[in-house]
Amino acid sequence: MSQATNEPVKLVLYVAGETPKSLAAIRNLEKICSEHLAGKYKVEVVDLKKQPQLAREHGIVAIPTLVKELPVPIRKIIGDLSDTQKVLVHLSVEE
Amino acid sequence: MAVVSLASALTREELEARLYEAEETLRAIREGEIDAVVIKGGTTEQVFTLEGDGQSYRTFMEAMDIGAAAFDAEGQLLYANQALCTLLDRQADAFSGQALLGMLDAVNQTTFRRLLAQALKERQSDEIHVRVGDAERSFLLTGAPIDFGIVSGVAITFTDISAREQTAAARESERLARSILASANEAVIVCDRSGRVTHINAAAERICAEAPIGKPFEEAIELTFADASELMSGGDIVAMAAGGTPVQGLEAAVKTSAVDVTDVMISAAPLIVSGDRTQGCVVTLINLSQRKAAERRQALLMGELDHRVKNTLAMVLAISARTASHERTIEDFQKSFSGRIQALAATHTLLSNASWENLQIKDVLRVELAPYATPSSGRITMEGLDVSIDSKTAVSLGLVFHELTTNAVKYGALSTRSGRLSVRRMGLLSDGALQIEWEERDGPLVTPPTTSGFGQTLISRSLGSGPNGGTKLEYRPSGVVCQIVIPKYGHFVT
Secondary structure: OOOOOOOOEEEEEEEOOOOHHHHHHHHHHHHHHHHHOOOOEEEEEEEOOOOHHHHHHHOOOEEOEEEEEEOOOOEEEEOOOOOHHHHHHHOOOOO | OHHHHHHOOOOHHHHHHHHHHHHHHHHHHHOOOOOEEEEEEOOEEEEEEOOOOHHHHHHHHHOOOOEEEEEEOOOOEEEEOHHHHHHOOOOHHHHOOOHHHHOOOHHHHHHHHHHHHHHOOOOEEEEEEEEEOOEEEEEEEEEEEEEEOOEEEEEEEEEEOHHHHHHHHHHHHHHHHHHHHHHOOOEEEEEEOOOEEEEEOHHHHOOOOOOOOOOEHHHHOEEEOOOOOOOOOHHHHHHHHHOOOOEEEEEEEEEOOOOOOOEEEEEEEEEEOOOOOEEEEEEEEEEOHHHHHHHHHHHHHHHHHHHHHHHHHHHHHHHHHHHHHHOOOHHHHHHHHHHHHHHHHHHHHHHHHOOOOOEEHHHHHHHHHOOOOOHHHOOEEEEOOOOEEOHHHHHHHHHHHHHHHHHHHHOOHHHOOOOEEEEEEEEEOOOOOEEEEEEEEOOOOOOOOOOOOHHHHHHHHHOOOOOOOEEEEEEEOOEEEEEEEEOHHHEEOO
């Protein structure tokens, strides 16, 4: 799977309020984006505590979950994103 | 199951993706990477967190008055209560991630990280110092392990001990200031802005009125300024210094019960405790009494010396004129005049050796008789002449003894080997004057002179005449007898 050159990575992170793992996932994603995807990403954070119905769109079961919407195919990464290499593999941007 | 029923409708790739997702979800649950799940209940979704009683710790922390925060095992902030946000003057959302660490300097960061690491295992306390706004604040941190459902972390309370530390520092500073004040050699008095005494050291207590604390400065210590007694008071100096103008080195006389303090040098400086505003003033008083006493003594001695030199010159002129009128030849004049001047000089030497004080009658007599005979020769006897006399009397008595001695050497008892002389104290007269007697015996037969020379005049006039003093000269055939009366204030009974 290859990434189209100028197409930004569109990510949706599903969290549940401020649970420790939700906070850890936000922190880890910020770090990964700034270090590996500088300027080439768009992140939306969805708090399912406030809007649980939004879980339906991507069929979210476990929180936190990161969904790569673009470029296709859609990919889900479940967990607190503490394994940076694994995240990069799934986002197909590993260096 | 659902997966089997769906299988026919999905492509192989989609199925593989779904399987992977299911496996990943299980892995994440097993490894504790998730702490919430979405449950579908009918038409709506519900989110359940796996924090266990997690929510309750937030509720509990929020109810606390002291600052509190929760951190995960990596030291990331999970939650900070409102009290902590207020203490650190930050919005709750400004505390994400490691923002709290960012507020600390390197030393306090190290302390904080160490506390976080240790508190994962057991309860720990430490102090950190944080700059909040313009102020340096001190916090006592107490950390203890806490479990948030599936994860463990640390709960830390922040107790603001700035006020306590400031109070301790202020107390220490006050103690230091007091000991500096107490250790000062000079008298130090501290006044407030209204000029009332607030602090005083031991040296100042000696020269102040009783219980000076709380009194206005001019009541606490009575000062008079010799140069401007009408224009200035102690209160004016204190008011000037408390107003920001230092006053330096004014001399003043002080009225006090301490006998060794009569004059002081006063300086006053504004007391600035913090900022630019003066809180009062600090007055220092240096004891000048000994110096002033020495100055006064010096001035007195200068005046006395001036007076004596003038008197001596007048006396020399008089002796010269009177000697000239009684002597016939230049040689006679020279002999008499120089003899008299030498007698004057001898008495002066005695006086200056005795610092013009504490000279006794016998000393004056010895000096005049010295060229002719010594008291140990047996020809001369002295009795009761251990009497102190003042300098003026010493000079007069020196001249009288000189004339009597010269006369005795020329014509009287001291002109022959057999002649004797006795000088003795006869006693006090009713008015307190002291009478002594000069008596010559066993010398040549004496006949009264036909003319009265200056020597005779000098003898009869030197100590004045009348009831208060004077001399009476008798030319008895057996020898000259002279009664000498020294006025009461010219001698000091020993």
